[in-house]
Amino acid sequence: MAFFNIYGLISWQVLAAPDAVLGKAKSQTCFACHGTDGIGITPNIPNIAAQPPLSLFYQLVQFREGMRKGGSMEVFAKPLSDDDIRDIAAYFSALSPPEAKAGDAAKLAVGQKITQQNYCNSCHAPKLQGQKQVPRLAGQSTEYFVTQLRNIRSGARVDMDGTMGSAARGLSDEDIEALAAYSASLN
Ligand code: HEC
Ligand code: HEC
CATH class of the missing domain: 1.10.760.10 (Cytochrome c-like domain)
Structure with a gap:
């Protein structure tokens, strides 16, 4: 049976x-x-x-x-x-990933540092290309990225299991700007 x-x-x-x-x-x-x-x-x-x-x-x-x-x-x-x-x-x-976008070197370095400190790569994958249910951040539009991360931080966007909500809670607006620029610079 x-x-x-x-x-x-x-x-x-x-x-x-x-x-x-x-x-x-x-x-x-x-x-x-x-x-x-x-x-x-x-x-x-x-x-x-x-x-x-x-x-x-x-x-x-x-x-x-x-x-x-x-x-x-x-x-x-x-x-x-x-x-x-x-x-x-x-x-x-199956489509080609978005092109990497150049950015201010100092801002990108800050974004990379915050990414490492907050273990964003542990879920979003080493080059932020995403994996399984976790979205790709590499090459994402900075404007979209900033809006979403702020919404996740405030709870206006509720994530599936709350893990992303916790990851966003401690971020300042400046952190979010730098994270968006860093993500956009990856491919
Ligand atoms: C009128 C414009 C428009 C159309 C048509 C549209 N979308 Fe969207 N889509 C958006 C916008 C704007 C967002 C961002 C929504 C938000 O602010 O949360 C979005 C978000 C998404 C997301 C979430 C992406 C992410 O990274 O979380 C997916 C997936 C998506 N759309 C797929 C689709 C699919 C599939 C269709 C067709 C069935 C579609 N969209 C039609 C405008 C559109
Ligand atoms: C514990 C795993 C985990 C960690 C750590 C994590 N994320 Fe996420 N992230 C997710 C998941 C899962 C989603 C999808 C949430 C949903 O909509 O359910 C997400 C969604 C996002 C989104 C929205 C993307 C889109 O396409 O709409 C952004 C932006 C984001 N994360 C950025 C970050 C940043 C920046 C960090 C580090 C500060 C981080 N994440 C840390 C798991 C994680």
């Missing part, structure tokens, strides 16, 4: 394998803001190219369920099924 159940599970996973080609077709409404290349068309719109698929998945589910709000994303996520979201995540995660 257990054997039979395992087979059932495997065939379900095979059927549900994410499909980036289908994902592109399902992302037509997204391109107006996030671009076909996953780069936000204005600085308040996040770059979602090369985000880890699981991170894209969780964020879209949070928007769909109304747990995260902003940029009318609740409206765009609403009609998506779990399979749609997996396909869309497969498409955007």
Whole structure:
């Protein structure tokens, strides 16, 4: 019986394998803001190219369920099924990462230091490229980054498990500016 159940599970996973080609077709409404290349068309719109698929998945589910709000994303996520979201995540995660952005050397050094002191890399990965459910920060728009980190710090944006909320609590506005510049400088 257990054997039979395992087979059932495997065939379900095979059927549900994410499909980036289908994902592109399902992302037509997204391109107006996030671009076909996953780069936000204005600085308040996040770059979602090369985000880890699981991170894209969780964020879209949070928007769909109304747990995260902003940029009318609740409206765009609403009609998506779990399979749609997996396909869309497969498409955007496979795109080339955003280009690194030059910044003031002293500010970048401060940002790097705060990153190390706060172990941001332990979750967001060594070069802040993201991993599993943890978003990519490397190459992110500084304006979007600053807004989100402030919202997470204030609790206006509630994160999945509270770990990011604790990580943000002790940061000053200057820290956040430096962290944003440092993240944008990575690729
Ligand atoms: C009208 C513009 C617009 C459209 C259309 C749009 N988005 Fe967004 N998206 C945004 C903005 C703005 C944000 C930032 C929201 C916030 O402030 O929290 C965002 C956030 C996101 C995020 C979170 C990224 C992160 O790093 O946390 C994902 C994922 C996303 N959008 C995917 C999509 C997908 C998939 C679609 C299509 C189904 C879509 N968006 C359609 C503007 C848009
Ligand atoms: C314990 C793990 C952990 C640590 C440490 C951590 N983060 Fe995060 N971070 C996360 C997770 C998980 C999310 C996604 C939260 C959610 O929406 O549920 C996130 C989200 C973010 C976001 C929003 C990104 C987006 O695309 O919307 C920013 C910005 C961010 N973190 C910056 C930082 C910085 C800077 C540090 C160090 C000061 C840090 N994080 C430390 C786990 C962590």
